[in-house]
Amino acid sequence: MSFELHRTVLTGDTPGTATDLYWYTAGPADAETRVHLQAALHADEQPGTMALHHLLPKLREADAAGQLKAQFTIFPSVNPLGLANYSLRHHIGRYDVETGVNYNRRWPDLYPHIAQDIAGKLTDDPKANIATIRAAVAAWIDSQQPGTAIQRLRLAVLKSAVAADIVLDLHCDDDSLKHIFTSPELMPCLQDLADWMGVAATLTAEDSGGGSFDEVLPSLYRKARLANPDHPIPSGAETATLEYRGRADSFDAIGQEDAAGLYGFFASRGLIAADPGRKPTAAPAPTPFEATEVLRADAPGLLAYRVELGDRVSKGQPIADLIAMDGPEAFVARRPILSGTDGFVLSRVMGKYVVRGGAIAKIVGKDILPARAGGYLLED
Structure with missing residues (x-):
């Protein structure tokens, strides 16, 4: 069995404080495909955490049965720092109260940091080029000297994501139907995810203007591709923000339904050797x-x-x-x-x-x- 709970201690920014980040891994470490799942980057958005709460036992059982064909890394509540942002009986989990910055904004533009490092190293092999870019980003992350707890958290999460082939960031809106945000070049390949989620809409944009987490990796590969037109550089990660209804929609029955949709998606992709279940109804096509x-x-x-x-x-x-x-x-x-x-x-x-x-x-x-x-x- 490879299902394992991990704990990363984030040293606090004030004396005597620290925060624990809990995350899981499951599936063979040498699997060809890697999946990164995270929820509650906006720490006051809990439906994604509820979905992963119900998905984790399914992954544990599949792991014990040897059915996992990908390595999964799961952060059920990826922003423990935001969980502490409580004031006057209100949870301010969307923003860093120290800086006022939205936790899902201003993620780094990676390509400028690695452009020189990959120069002269790209080949005619698309997979090798992806590996070169990932290694350069990992090296850049390792070279950083984070000055605050939130910077340490971001770098730790980003290092996991950049190594993955599928990166899903689970959020919710205020009062909403299910929907997806993703990059236009990743559609229609992610249409099956939209179908399994049962979304009302898939909204696409190359750059929504805020430096959101789900745009970091598509932007990296897009910029690398434009800067190196003589070398094949595919999109190295299927990345999307999954909006699971509204903030009040954290209930067991809904979480079980959402977990079943994620499990069905992974099984239909062959990443879990199990019956995905009944094929879902087709979701609407993406719109800008x-x-x-x-x-x-x-x-x-x-x-x-x-x-x-x-x-x-x-x-x-x-x-x-x-x-x-x-x-x-x-x-x-x-x-x-x-x-x-x-x-x-x-x-x-x-x-x-x-x-x-x-x-x-x-x-x-x-x-x-x-x-x-x-x-x-x-x-x-």
Whole structure:
């Protein structure tokens, strides 16, 4: 058996403090394929952790039966530092309270750090080129001298991810249907993942503007490919962010369903020698993230939604009413907030008091929105 629990101690940034990062490995260490799974990078998003809680016993049983054909590395709660960000009975697990930086932003642009190291080492062998790039990144990580606990955590996680062929980062939205974020060049190869998840949408972007974790490796291989056109450099990792509904959706039954979907995906890929189960219904084809409207409030107020998740809407249709909380008609006046595109409602916010500029919904359309093209695509 190779199913094993590991513990990494992250020395704290203040006297006498340290944090434990727990993670698992399963499957043969010499397997040709490596899988990296992590959940709760935003530490206040628990549905992914619940899914991995139910997936781990399945992997342990498959490992004991000799059915694992890949090596799995699993971080069920990859950000223990964020678990400690608790203030006034509220968990602030999305942001580093010291710097204010979103834990899933500003991950490093790797290619500039290794461009010189791989110069002259690339060949006509695609697999060898991937190995060269991975070795260069691993060496760069090992050369770093992290100054803070979060820097140490990021480097440890990144070292695992860069060695993997499949990298899945499990998140959730606020109140949402299941969906995926990934890079356009990884589709349609990841369509089977979308099918097994049963997502409502797969949203693609080369660069969403925030330096998200799931974009680090696709960007690395894309930039290496563009800089070295005479050498074959495929995408070295299938990487995606999996959004498992909303933050309140951490329940056993849902977690079991999500774990079964992940298990079926891996089994259908031949990474677990087991029956994947019934073939899932095909999920919608991917759409550019630039075609999704992030609808924002243009004033503070109290939201009264007119639509449910999954509802199809038309451009100009009221999505919600905004009830005034100040001014001459405070708490009496209300006015509609209108959709700016045709599509369906993918997500809403749980907190109905909103400030000016606050995101209140995502509406997935098919046509790229001029205001979104080439801009910052994320909500924060």
